[in-house]
Amino acid sequence: MTRDLLKAELHCHVEGAAPPALTLAQAEKYGIDSTTFVRNGAYVWQDFTSFIACYDFVASVFRTEEDYAALAEAYLCELAGVNTIYSELFVSPDHGEAVGLSAEAYIEGLAEGIQRAKAKTGIECRMVIIGERHLGPDNVLRRAKWLANYSHPLVTGFNMAGEERMNRVVDYAPAFQIAKEAGYGITIHAGELCGAFSVTDALDHVAPSRIGHGVRSIEDTDLVKRLADLGTVLEVCPASNIALKVFPDHQSHPLRQLADAGVRVCINSDDPPFFHTSLAQDYEIVANMGFDSAEINAMTRTAIEAAFVDEETRSKLLSRLDAPTRQDASGDGLVK
Ligand SMILES: Nc1ncnc2[nH]cnc12
Ligand SMILES: [Zn+2]
Numbered sequence: 001m002t003r004d005l006l007k008a009e010l011h012c013h014v015e016g017a018a019p020p021a022l023t024l025a026q027a028e029k030y031g032i033d034s035t036t037f038v039r040n041g042a043y044v045w046q047d048f049t050s051f052i053a054c055y056d057f058v059a060s061v062f063r064t065e066e067d068y069a070a071l072a073e074a075y076l077c078e079l080a081g082v083n084t085i086y087s088e089l090f091v092s093p094d095h096g097e098a099v100g101l102s103a104e105a106y107i108e109g110l111a112e113g114i115q116r117a118k119a120k121t122g123i124e125c126r127m128v129i130i131g132e133r134h135l136g137p138d139n140v141l142r143r144a145k146w147l148a149n150y151s152h153p154l155v156t157g158f159n160m161a162g163e164e165r166m167n168r169v170v171d172y173a174p175a176f177q178i179a180k181e182a183g184y185g186i187t188i189h190a191g192e193l194c195g196a197f198s199v200t201d202a203l204d205h206v207a208p209s210r211i212g213h214g215v216r217s218i219e220d221t222d223l224v225k226r227l228a229d230l231g232t233v234l235e236v237c238p239a240s241n242i243a244l245k246v247f248p249d250h251q252s253h254p255l256r257q258l259a260d261a262g263v264r265v266c267i268n269s270d271d272p273p274f275f276h277t278s279l280a281q282d283y284e285i286v287a288n289m290g291f292d293s294a295e296i297n298a299m300t301r302t303a304i305e306a307a308f309v310d311e312e313t314r315s316k317l318l319s320r321l322d323a324p325t326r327q328d329a330s331g332d333g334l335v336k
Helices: 020-029 047-058 067-082 092-100 101-120 137-148 167-181 196-205 214-219 220-232 238-243 255-260 278-289 293-306 313-320
Strands: 007-013 082-092 124-132 153-159 185-190 212-213 233-236 264-267
Touching: 007 067, 007 124, 007 233, 007 264, 007 278, 007 293, 020 067, 047 092, 067 082, 067 264, 082 101, 082 153, 082 313, 092 124, 092 137, 101 124, 124 137, 124 167, 124 196, 137 153, 137 167, 137 185, 167 185, 167 196, 185 196, 196 214, 196 293, 212 313, 214 220, 214 233, 214 255, 220 293, 220 313, 233 293, 238 278, 255 264, 264 278, 293 313
Parallel strands: 007 082, 082 124, 124 153, 153 185, 185 212, 212 233, 233 264
Antiparallel strands: none
């Protein structure tokens, strides 16, 4: 049902997009034992803590600029193949540094892959720098200060991911202030592992234009109204939420309630192979929740409206969405 719809994604962690087969090939290339984290062609984890351990392992087998270029190129070409016109990748220089790759080299490698994918398919992509919450406030602050002194045309935002149950948002507020003053778009993971209070904290102390997940806002009616009034966009990741047991099943997922309450939402895959999903699959899940094509197109429009891109690129992307004859992601004007 959603196969032919144009798509856009604002929330995907780049190492989280690595298919297990690629991780295995990388591990073999570097002589790294992967049996703890990849078995029977699937990632091994049981809960959020072991998911992060598995994610860190996957990141550790990408070691050079070319490794990261190939990863970004492969993921973006896959997205373009299902009619995706825009992607925002969450990238964490801490993962590069952990294997001896400088933050700058990590970004340059990813940028090379983004440019190759754009040349092949026309897909637009920007990078959002992640500070990892579980590495502590000082490390997230260090990352924001680095970002404020860095400049790359494809790096347009700042975010915090990782263990939400560690510390409070206010502890990280100075980092967000620095990134915001430097002109970066701001989003933050909140309301995924922690309840509505975490989203309230994010609005009070960071005032982001978008929130990663944010779905547990549903536990606080006043907060849902506040999000709707502010126009804050929730980057909703349905398959991720079910896999990580934020909600038991699709029927109990609050996407419908949030959308009906006027909260701006869009559809995302988070870490697709970890959660046995893909962006195309998440679009299908949303259709199966009862959203029709017009409603899903409105979510794609919301993603592009909330994207951290220059206005000229945004206008071009919006006009592709609005074109009377749907173009496919290759931009060749043919409906296939
Ligand atoms: N779903 C998620 N929540 C928080 N941090 C993450 N890092 C990668 N995926 C994440
Ligand atoms: Zn995420």
